[in-house]
Amino acid sequence: MTDYLDQAESYRDDVTSFLRDIIAIPSPSCGEGRVAERIIEEMNTLGYDDAIIDGMGNVVGRIGSGGLKLVFDAHMDTVGVGDPGAWPHDPYEGKLEDGIVFGRGASDNKGAIASQVYAGKLLKERGLDDADATIHVVGTVMEEDCDGLALGFLLTETIAGVDAVVLGECSNLAVYRGHRGRMEMRVSTKGQSAHASAPERGDNAITAMAPIALEVAELNGHLAEDAFLGRGSVAVTKIECQTASLNAIPDACAIYIDRRLTAGESLESAIKEIESLSGAGRARVEVLKYSEPAYTGLVLETDKYYPTWVLEEDHPLVAAGVSAGEAALGAPPSVGKWTFSTNGVSSAGRLGIPTIGFGPSEERWAHTVLDQCPVDDLVASIAFYAAFPKVAAEKGVGR
Numbered sequence: 001m002t003d004y005l006d007q008a009e010s011y012r013d014d015v016t017s018f019l020r021d022i023i024a025i026p027s028p029s030c031g032e033g034r035v036a037e038r039i040i041e042e043m044n045t046l047g048y049d050d051a052i053i054d055g056m057g058n059v060v061g062r063i064g065s066g067g068l069k070l071v072f073d074a075h076m077d078t079v080g081v082g083d084p085g086a087w088p089h090d091p092y093e094g095k096l097e098d099g100i101v102f103g104r105g106a107s108d109n110k111g112a113i114a115s116q117v118y119a120g121k122l123l124k125e126r127g128l129d130d131a132d133a134t135i136h137v138v139g140t141v142m143e144e145d146c147d148g149l150a151l152g153f154l155l156t157e158t159i160a161g162v163d164a165v166v167l168g169e170c171s172n173l174a175v176y177r178g179h180r181g182r183m184e185m186r187v188s189t190k191g192q193s194a195h196a197s198a199p200e201r202g203d204n205a206i207t208a209m210a211p212i213a214l215e216v217a218e219l220n221g222h223l224a225e226d227a228f229l230g231r232g233s234v235a236v237t238k239i240e241c242q243t244a245s246l247n248a249i250p251d252a253c254a255i256y257i258d259r260r261l262t263a264g265e266s267l268e269s270a271i272k273e274i275e276s277l278s279g280a281g282r283a284r285v286e287v288l289k290y291s292e293p294a295y296t297g298l299v300l301e302t303d304k305y306y307p308t309w310v311l312e313e314d315h316p317l318v319a320a321g322v323s324a325g326e327a328a329l330g331a332p333p334s335v336g337k338w339t340f341s342t343n344g345v346s347s348a349g350r351l352g353i354p355t356i357g358f359g360p361s362e363e364r365w366a367h368t369v370l371d372q373c374p375v376d377d378l379v380a381s382i383a384f385y386a387a388f389p390k391v392a393a394e395k396g397v398g399r
Ligand SMILES: [Zn+2]
Pocket: 075, 108, 109, 143, 169
């Protein structure tokens, strides 16, 4: 057993009860205030140098004050529970059975919060392994609603000059280095209302939209493919219209489009693609906006565009992730990518800050009624995050 794992083992019971505590505090997007307070309390108990809540409601705990600035990020918000009757147990009990913690957010993303917070304690005890580094352990808000918004705020307004970000999103203890981007669009057509008994007197906005919806479905089979990220995708996810009555010709129609973007695809290219459809000559294409207030009341309006990002396989940060895995767990972890989207859309996609992921549990449990995190993964992740700063400094991250 490695030195790091050995020390992380001594936190097994404490990290497990902390995870169960934070699962028991519901924290929907824009409602993370109570769980933020609980995390701050834990950081203070564990001897963090500093623990604050920023203007958007993100938790920021600090260990050390050296030159290499690293952020360990996990988001505090979770999706809802859906039908409570579909759960085999209370989603907010934090049930522990056979070494696995169950409950809403166990995998996505509270297991990572628990591990990262306890890695801070371990790093404090090890004196950061003499690495010249500052570690910020961060709990972000609103990731499920608008990935990247809160981490983007934190990296520009709360902490300046961060050299690298490690996302705790579930990776099954592998090092991840990117994922597809996504965006949400609205396509609208206008028509002219008339009595439905004489359709020729009007201009039917639904009829104008119909070929566009079919062309979007057709387009999905012709999108670009990337060897690492796979294909982009496009789908119509909703349709609505405005009509004076069921005996009137509708004068407005809109469809909503979910677009997943692979390498080389951008907001501009995706809009142009829709505008260029043969039926779309008179349609308007726009990107949806997000403008929900954070629990602190702060409103940051942003486009619902979440850029694709990939860190090169030979980047020093990927090498540091692999080495940290080896130092912590005794064998090099595999390197891969997420299927879902993460806060990396802002740290790497918008701000260009090198970003990787490493986290407990698996993507397949996220947002399901079997949401879960193995305690062994919590311990392994503590060891990984604790081993990371020293090897990051050695590999030249931030230089
Ligand atoms: Zn997540």
